[in-house]
Amino acid sequence: MLPVVSIVGRSQSGKTTLIEKLIPELKKRGYAVGTIKHSHHNPDLDRSGKDSSRHKAAGADTVIFHSPGKIAMVRNDHSGDLDSLLGYFNDVDLVITEGYKTGNKPKIEIVRSARHSEPLLKDDTLLIAVVTDVDFQLSVPKFGFEDVVPLADMIEEKFL
Secondary structure, eight states: OOOEEEEEESTTSSHHHHHHHHHHHHHHTTOOEEEEEOOSSOOOOSOTTSHHHHHHHTTOSEEEEEETTEEEEEEOOTTOOHHHHGGGOTTOSEEEEEOOTTSSSOEEEEEOTTTOSSOTTTTOTTEEEEEESSOOOOSSOEEOTTOHHHHHHHHHHHHO
16 A cells, blocks of 8 residues: 655645655655645646647546656546545655645644644644644654654654
């Protein structure tokens, strides 16, 4: 079963920054890492008027953008289910998601004092760690914002 860890937290808490730090640390250890960014907004992945955007507007259910070294896909899939997306990751060791705080995968929550003083998910049984600069007590490990190596150690030990 493909391991998945969700990085969750309030808006502007540092989720993307943490993922940007974790990926190179895990890659350095020899792991292939995939990511999924969850959003409640409908992203426009292609500029209006371009051929691939016109394909989508004409009703294509799936459009793949291909250029040397890159592939991107836009697909009509209204299930909104994280598990349905994991089939696209057949060549990675771990998937890190950004978001899915109500999902059914293990979660690492970011709590930044500039945004809030308490975790959103303190009672979530899937919370496995907190990255924070706030002093509070929880039954899961706490890491600072620069503790990328020990956080990667924990992920490696639990999931890889």
